[in-house]
Amino acid sequence: MSEYLQTVFDKFELQVRKGYYYTKDDLWASVENGKVRVGVSDYLQKTSGDVAFIEVAKPGSTIQQGKEFGTIESAKTTLALLSPISGKVIEVNDRLVEKPELVNMEPYGEGWLVIIAPSNFEDSRLLLSADDYYKLMLEKLKSEHGKLESR
Amino acid sequence: MMAAEKKIGIISCSGEGCVEGTISRIATRLVLEKLRPKDTVTICLPLFLAGGKEERKFARDYPTITVDGCNKMCAKIATERYSGKPASSIIVTNFNDSQCPQLISRRKLNDEALNVTRKVADRIVEEVDDVLRHWV
Amino acid sequence: MKTEVSPQKKVIIIPCSGIGKAFGSISRDATYEVTENLRKDSTQTLCLALLVSGDQESLQLVRNNKCITVDGCPLQCAEKNIKIAGGDLASSFRVVDVYKENRHLKPRTITFLDPDGQQMALVLAEKIGKKVDGLLRNQ
Numbered sequence: 346m347s348e349y350l351q352t353v354f355d356k357f358e359l360q361v362r363k364g365y366y367y368t369k370d371d372l373w374a375s376v377e378n379g380k381v382r383v384g385v386s387d388y389l390q391k392t393s394g395d396v397a398f399i400e401v402a403k404p405g406s407t408i409q410q411g412k413e414f415g416t417i418e419s420a421k422t423t424l425a426l427l428s429p430i431s432g433k434v435i436e437v438n439d440r441l442v443e444k445p446e447l448v449n450m451e452p453y454g455e456g457w458l459v460i461i462a463p464s465n466f467e468d469s470r471l472l473l474s475a476d477d478y479y480k481l482m483l484e485k486l487k488s489e490h491g492k493l494e495s496r
Numbered sequence: 497m498m499a500a501e502k503k504i505g506i507i508s509c510s511g512e513g514c515v516e517g518t519i520s521r522i523a524t525r526l527v528l529e530k531l532r533p534k535d536t537v538t539i540c541l542p543l544f545l546a547g548g549k550e551e552r553k554f555a556r557d558y559p560t561i562t563v564d565g566c567n568k569m570c571a572k573i574a575t576e577r578y579s580g581k582p583a584s585s586i587i588v589t590n591f592n593d594s595q596c597p598q599l600i601s602r603r604k605l606n607d608e609a610l611n612v613t614r615k616v617a618d619r620i621v622e623e624v625d626d627v628l629r630h631w632v
Numbered sequence: 633m634k635t636e637v638s639p640q641k642k643v644i645i646i647p648c649s650g651i652g653k654a655f656g657s658i659s660r661d662a663t664y665e666v667t668e669n670l671r672k673d674s675t676q677t678l679c680l681a682l683l684v685s686g687d688q689e690s691l692q693l694v695r696n697n698k699c700i701t702v703d704g705c706p707l708q709c710a711e712k713n714i715k716i717a718g719g720d721l722a723s724s725f726r727v728v729d730v731y732k733e734n735r736h737l738k739p740r741t742i743t744f745l746d747p748d749g750q751q752m753a754l755v756l757a758e759k760i761g762k763k764v765d766g767l768l769r770n771q
Contacts, residue, residue, distance in 0.1 A: 355537045356503075356539065356551065356553075395655065395705050397731055397732050397735075418735075420738055420740075421738075421740070446705075446706035446728075449706070510649040510651055511679035511681060511682065512646075512647060512677045512678065513677065513678055513679045513682070514679075521649070521651060522744075525651065525743035538651050538652055540650045540652045540656070541649075541651070541681055542648045542649065542681070542709035542710060542713065543707060543709050545681065568685070568687065570679065570682055602668070
């Protein structure tokens with residue numbers, strides 16, 4: 346059984362990792378032992394192009410659900426990252442300083458952005474399931490034809 | 497058997513050694529961007545050669561048209577080797593008599609080279625339309 | 633096409649020429665800037681696809697001369713293929729690294745480079761040119 350829901354658009358395979366939560370802004374959240382790991386979805390990384398810069402809130406920062414906690418930048422675009430959950434940043438992925446391409450290559454794995462100690466677990470009920478995000482992604486693909494860049 | 501969605505992969509050589517490589521590249525891009533944007537997808541040949549999974553899978557599942565600068569036919573050979581026989585193959589040197597001149601720039605196409613580019617692009621479009629007409 | 637090396641040609645520059653991204657076009661344009669202008673007497677390029685298809689002249693060329701690869705993105709197809717071919721890889725460049733140092737440049741077009749793309753190609757070409765000089769000094 347695959348770990349992913351997936352579809353094909355043009356020549357691109359787009360994956361949604363099962364078992365994660367998602368936001369409408371294409372971020373994912375994975376609950377791990379009471380903490381929440383956050384990253385960007387495969388759809389977001391493919392539409393952004395090759396990521397060159399990532400800036401996120403430092404460890405110790407308090408962030409709010411739905412508010413900006415960082416940005417990712419490629420030659421194509423600069424995107425604000427809106428937090429899927431409220432809490433305190435306890436760890437950032439330092440590997441992305443030297444290797445921002447990990448966001449493109451492993452968006453659900455080594456390309457994670459931050460780990461958050463959530464202030465309110467109830468927030469997770471406001472997030473989308475993988476199935477619901479998958480449907481949203483299909484709608485976005487239909488309406489945004491031609492946005493994907495070759496990888 | 498052809499996939500349900502009608503898309504055709506165009507695989508261009510982009511060869512750096514001759515102006516015909518530049519012509520094949522630009523003609524392919526013109527088809528992709530302007531002439532048949534909804535019907536075509538470009539396959540990145542270096543990524544295809546380096547093992548790109550999406551590129552090779554697409555070329556297996558959908559019809560392809562290869563566009564080569566010269567009769568060494570690198571794009572056609574690679575497509576046959578890694579994915580399957582293309583629906584059609586085009587060679588740019590069949591469109592001009594220059595026989596790979598080194599004197600004109602491979603980078604900034606002159607008027608003659610641009611004319612050849614348009615002819616190649618039109619031929620690609622003919623092949624695309626032919627594949628679509630016969631799509632089962 | 634020519635794959636023989638004239639006596640003055642010492643360094644082979646191989647771009648990825650990826651067709652789906654602006655960075656691929658920049659890799660190609662930078663290579664031509666070096667081989668047709670900046671270091672035209674000491675460099676040449678060759679078709680990456682010809683190399684991978686097993687063309688013997690191309691294989692001998694990259695094995696007997698110093699090579700510099702110019703890749704558009706971190707997938708580094710040119711570098712990978714030169715290594716597989718057993719080429720003498722002396723240096724590798726990635727266009728994305730030039731973008732990191734020149735954040736104000738935002739190339740958007742692929743088929744014909746826009747001014748930012750052309751500028752990025754020139755910046756990259758200068759870097760490649762200096763690397764060529766270093767390689768030739770050490771020979």
